[in-house]
Amino acid sequence: xxxxxxRERLRTxxxxxxxxxxxxxxxxxxxxxxxxxxxxxxxxxxAPAIYRYFPSLxxxxxxxxxxxxxxxxxxxxxxxxxxxAEPVDQLLAMCRAFRAWSVAHPAxxxxxxxxxxxxxDGFVDDCVDPDHPGARFGAVFVQPIIDxxxxxxxxxxxxxxxxxxxxxxxxxxxxSHGEVPIEVAYAFLSGWTRLYxxxxxxxxxxxxxxxxxxxxLFELELAMFTAxxxxxxxxxxxxx
Amino acid sequence: xxxxxxRERLRTxxxxxxxxxxxxxxxxxxxxxxxxxxxxxxxxxxAPAIYRYFPSLxxxxxxxxxxxxxxxxxxxxxxxxxxxAEPVDQLLAMCRAFRAWSVAHPAxxxxxxxxxxxxxDGFVDDCVDPDHPGARFGAVFVQPIIDxxxxxxxxxxxxxxxxxxxxxxxxxxxxSHGEVPIEVAYAFLSGWTRLYxxxxxxxxxxxxxxxxxxxxLFELELAMFTAxxxxxxxxxxxxx
DNA sequence: TTATTTGGGTGAACGCTGTTAACTATCGCA
DNA sequence: TGCGATAGTTAACAGCGTTCACCCAAATAA
Numbered sequence: 001x002x003x004x005x006x007r008e009r010l011r012t013x014x015x016x017x018x019x020x021x022x023x024x025x026x027x028x029x030x031x032x033x034x035x036x037x038x039x040x041x042x043x044x045x046x047a048p049a050i051y052r053y054f055p056s057l058x059x060x061x062x063x064x065x066x067x068x069x070x071x072x073x074x075x076x077x078x079x080x081x082x083x084x085a086e087p088v089d090q091l092l093a094m095c096r097a098f099r100a101w102s103v104a105h106p107a108x109x110x111x112x113x114x115x116x117x118x119x120x121d122g123f124v125d126d127c128v129d130p131d132h133p134g135a136r137f138g139a140v141f142v143q144p145i146i147d148x149x150x151x152x153x154x155x156x157x158x159x160x161x162x163x164x165x166x167x168x169x170x171x172x173x174x175x176s177h178g179e180v181p182i183e184v185a186y187a188f189l190s191g192w193t194r195l196y197x198x199x200x201x202x203x204x205x206x207x208x209x210x211x212x213x214x215x216x217l218f219e220l221e222l223a224m225f226t227a228x229x230x231x232x233x234x235x236x237x238x239x240x
Numbered sequence: 241x242x243x244x245x246x247r248e249r250l251r252t253x254x255x256x257x258x259x260x261x262x263x264x265x266x267x268x269x270x271x272x273x274x275x276x277x278x279x280x281x282x283x284x285x286x287a288p289a290i291y292r293y294f295p296s297l298x299x300x301x302x303x304x305x306x307x308x309x310x311x312x313x314x315x316x317x318x319x320x321x322x323x324x325a326e327p328v329d330q331l332l333a334m335c336r337a338f339r340a341w342s343v344a345h346p347a348x349x350x351x352x353x354x355x356x357x358x359x360x361d362g363f364v365d366d367c368v369d370p371d372h373p374g375a376r377f378g379a380v381f382v383q384p385i386i387d388x389x390x391x392x393x394x395x396x397x398x399x400x401x402x403x404x405x406x407x408x409x410x411x412x413x414x415x416s417h418g419e420v421p422i423e424v425a426y427a428f429l430s431g432w433t434r435l436y437x438x439x440x441x442x443x444x445x446x447x448x449x450x451x452x453x454x455x456x457l458f459e460l461e462l463a464m465f466t467a468x469x470x471x472x473x474x475x476x477x478x479x480x
Numbered sequence: 481t482t483a484t485t486t487g488g489g490t491g492a493a494c495g496c497t498g499t500t501a502a503c504t505a506t507c508g509c510a
Numbered sequence: 511t512g513c514g515a516t517a518g519t520t521a522a523c524a525g526c527g528t529t530c531a532c533c534c535a536a537a538t539a540a
């Protein structure tokens with residue numbers, strides 16, 4: 001790991017400038033608005049020059065998606081580290097931070113958590129690799145749940161039932177986290193899908209026909225979830 | 241409502257042929273692959289002719305989205321009508337049918353339940369209108385839950401808490417369903433977001449890094465949910 | 481029956497897009 | 511000083527949504 005040469009510094013600087021331009025277009029006009037020509041125009045370049053940095057538009061978008069996963073994960077890790085030692089407090093803070101980032105960045109959320117366009121199929125399917133930004137993000141919730149489980153086991157379906165129903169289907173998870181108690185694995189999957197569903201429906205505006213101010217519903221669900229965990233420290237409150 | 245003239249018949253026939261072509265392109269190549277020129281080519285026409293039927297590509301995609309909402313809603317209504325008189329059985333059958341349709345039609349699911357592209361902003365925001373296909377679809381789950389609530393009230397958070405937290409924010413829902421008990425409104429929102437989250441994560445392949453065969457997880461969650469409703473008729477089972 | 485209006489379809493064109501090819505200038509190194 | 515890699519250029523191709531002017535056949539009116 002030697003110091004980067006001048007060439008390398010310029011190269012990564014240009015690459016991030018390209019990705020910044022792509023993100024700006026993503027935010028203002030959606031994923032369809034990301035165009036090599038527009039990015040190059042904003043940079044005072046011509047479009048073919050971008051091919052020195054990314055082999056195609058889709059590869060650029062995939063790289064941007066990876067960066068967004070990392071940005072969100074770093075945000076959640078910082079939130080966890082600031083939330084004290086109680087795992088339940090860490091989890092609550094992370095859930096709120098996840099929603100806050102998602103609501104504040106709907107276009108970015110849509111890119112990484114929405115319907116994968118066929119061009120990004122490769123990117124999303126590579127998630128089986130534990131080093132994939134998507135997998136690294138997903139894993140950020142696992143450790144706090146393990147901690148919580150060891151500190152004060154929360155009620156779950158009986159382990160025999162879980163083993164029978166989920167059994168060997170959790171091997172991808174085990175591959176990245178070693179031996180995770182199956183109750184923890186289930187709690188993670190159940191909780192993560194609930195969190196995702198709630199936030200995605202709000203960001204995608206799928207609830208406007210039924211409810212206004214989805215944040216109230218979010219805080220309510222959070223309170224119900226912690227109550228289900230066996231009554232944690234911070235219940236309800238916290239959301240105005 | 242007089243009989244349609246010959247002109248009108250031909251017109252609607254051509255319009256549905258256009259939408260069929262659009263759907264075919266959606267399925268094979270994603271939403272980006274829907275192009276007026278490709279549709280027209282497949283029909284033996286030229287692209288500008290389509291403008292006699294739809295004012296723009298986005299309008300065509302919005303119309304297709306509306307049709308897909310209706311298709312899914314009709315499917316779920318048929319499922320409900322075939323599921324006997326017990327509301328809990330109706331709900332379980334509808335949940336399974338929702339997942340089955342979504343897994344079988346990932347591209348269509350992505351169009352109507354994924355990230356809304358800025359071009360479809362108008363379409364999704366119009367969901368506040370109860371006659372909007374999206375709102376009509378969402379409402380399909382409400383009535384069975386009302387029935388279930390009246391037949392055997394399931395445990396919910398106390399009504400005072402719900403009123404305090406959700407209060408007037410449910411007016412859009414009330415607008416389409418009249419006076420819905422607030423416990424029912426909460427149960428609907430909570431259950432629908434859970435169902436959506438689980439199915440969307442499977443269809444969008446957001447769980448591949450953690451679990452294989454998401455159907456097992458789905459059936460497990462379904463069993464947990466019915467248990468939470470106070471132990472229903474059909475528990476677990478049903479999914480191999 | 482004849483004249484006319486309407487509606488559906490065509491062809492050409494504009495400006496945009498991703499991508500490739502050939503070419504050029506510059507930077508870093510021996 | 512000279513050479514090779516690197517980063518950029520221009521030109522071009524094919525495809526896209528969209529608009530315009532035009533045309534023809536079918537339905538309608540006289």
